[in-house]
Amino acid sequence: MANTPLTPLEHELATLIIDTLELEDVTPSDIAPKAPLFGEGLGLDSIDALELGLALQKRYGIKLDNDAEDNREHFASLSSLAALVETRRVS
Amino acid sequence: MLGMKIMLSIYRRFGELPFLIALAPVSVYYWCRNPLARRASKEYQRRFRATYPDKPLPRLTTLRHFMAFGVTMLDKVRALHGEVALSQIDNLDRETMREAIESKQGGVILVTHIGNHEICQALSSSRDDLRLSLLMHTHHAQKFNALLKESRRPGAVDIIEVTDIGPDTAQRLKERIDGGGFVVIAADREPIGEQGRARSLNFLGAPAAFPEGAFWLTLLLRCPVYLLICARDGKTFNVHFEPLGDSRGVKRRERDSWIGEQMQQFAQRLEHYCTRYPLQWFNFYPFWSEAPERQKAQQSPGVCSKQPSENAHG
Numbered sequence: 001m002a003n004t005p006l007t008p009l010e011h012e013l014a015t016l017i018i019d020t021l022e023l024e025d026v027t028p029s030d031i032a033p034k035a036p037l038f039g040e041g042l043g044l045d046s047i048d049a050l051e052l053g054l055a056l057q058k059r060y061g062i063k064l065d066n067d068a069e070d071n072r073e074h075f076a077s078l079s080s081l082a083a084l085v086e087t088r089r090v091s
Numbered sequence: 092m093l094g095m096k097i098m099l100s101i102y103r104r105f106g107e108l109p110f111l112i113a114l115a116p117v118s119v120y121y122w123c124r125n126p127l128a129r130r131a132s133k134e135y136q137r138r139f140r141a142t143y144p145d146k147p148l149p150r151l152t153t154l155r156h157f158m159a160f161g162v163t164m165l166d167k168v169r170a171l172h173g174e175v176a177l178s179q180i181d182n183l184d185r186e187t188m189r190e191a192i193e194s195k196q197g198g199v200i201l202v203t204h205i206g207n208h209e210i211c212q213a214l215s216s217s218r219d220d221l222r223l224s225l226l227m228h229t230h231h232a233q234k235f236n237a238l239l240k241e242s243r244r245p246g247a248v249d250i251i252e253v254t255d256i257g258p259d260t261a262q263r264l265k266e267r268i269d270g271g272g273f274v275v276i277a278a279d280r281e282p283i284g285e286q287g288r289a290r291s292l293n294f295l296g297a298p299a300a301f302p303e304g305a306f307w308l309t310l311l312l313r314c315p316v317y318l319l320i321c322a323r324d325g326k327t328f329n330v331h332f333e334p335l336g337d338s339r340g341v342k343r344r345e346r347d348s349w350i351g352e353q354m355q356q357f358a359q360r361l362e363h364y365c366t367r368y369p370l371q372w373f374n375f376y377p378f379w380s381e382a383p384e385r386q387k388a389q390q391s392p393g394v395c396s397k398q399p400s401e402n403a404h405g
């Protein structure tokens with residue numbers, strides 16, 4: 001996809017996504033920071049979103065709020081996920 | 092509902108027999124007014140008779156089926172008011188349940204259209220270490236929450252609406268399980284909303300559409316899975332609690348087949364309990380679909396294919 005360099009946290013999150021969802025033939029550098037993770041971009045679906053939520057809870061202790069719209073924004077791209085982790089991580 | 096209140100007070104004042112006598116005309120009324128439910132009941136009987144000719148159903152089955160439903164409504168309300176005594180409950184799998192609770196591994200408990208799993212609320216109050224999260228439809232959830240506020244162990248039962256399960260809900264459920272608690276999900280309800288995926292499984296001799304949702308959730312929560320049935324047996328309630336499987340360690344490429352196996356097993360056990368409690372199958376909606384291909388592939392197929400690769404027809 002794109003070759004925009006990832007920040008260390010984005011790289012870490014890309015690895016987490018790839019490992020959690022067992023994505024084959026995808027490396028962190030294949031994921032552009034602003035590219036959509038769901039739908040067209042990386043092609044994740046709603047079940048992947050649940051799984052990713054569980055992975056964020058396990059790794060960073062992040063608890064998401066009951067706000068579907070907010071969560072959709074957090075999960076939009078690598079960079080929005082990184083922003084979420086930066087502000088909300090407890091571990 | 093006024094009718095329910097009147098019926099409940101008849102039961103409380105005069106007992107079971109007058110209640111049943113009053114229930115008969117009420118059932119006839121509903122029988123006349125609900126052609127859809129009547130047809131669903133007839134279809135169930137037809138399939139049941141064809142599959143189990145050696146297990147005779149009583150005469151006037153549809154009407155009796157409606158009456159049994161009336162009785163179960165009463166039981167539900169009584170259970171929620173704490174009027175079902177523990178002495179009325181016969182927990183036939185007490186050991187399995189004890190082990191499941193004491194293992195502290197938590198789990199998903201699948202419940203069904205058979206009988207009346209609300210009765211098990213009474214069981215939950217008998218064990219201080221039993222923590223439950225119930226997934227429910229919104230309008231039910233509000234009613235339940237109001238009733239549960241009056242319960243003596245606030246926090247022991249958590250009601251979650253199932254209209255929209257997002258990552259936040261998954262986290263909440265996972266926390267419950269990690270704490271050794273249980274998540275209760277109705278596994279044979281119609282798929283909720285537009286995102287419901289269903290799989291066609293053989294049930295009483297013909298393919299029926301079973302929703303996949305509960306099984307996907309179970310898979311993601313990585314825990315043991317149990318089946319819970321509570322059905323009336325004369326004046327007592329029988330509780331059945333059995334292990335179905337375990338989603339820990341299921342690899343991504345094994346997910347589809349794991350879900351297929353679990354659903355198949357679930358449908359078989361459901362059928363088994365139908366043969367044991369034939370008139371306590373309380374699904375009055377059309378269940379056997381002529382066109383089981385209702386699976387919706389609105390998710391982008393992208394990374395992995397989660398569409399059932401093969402359906403377990405007949």
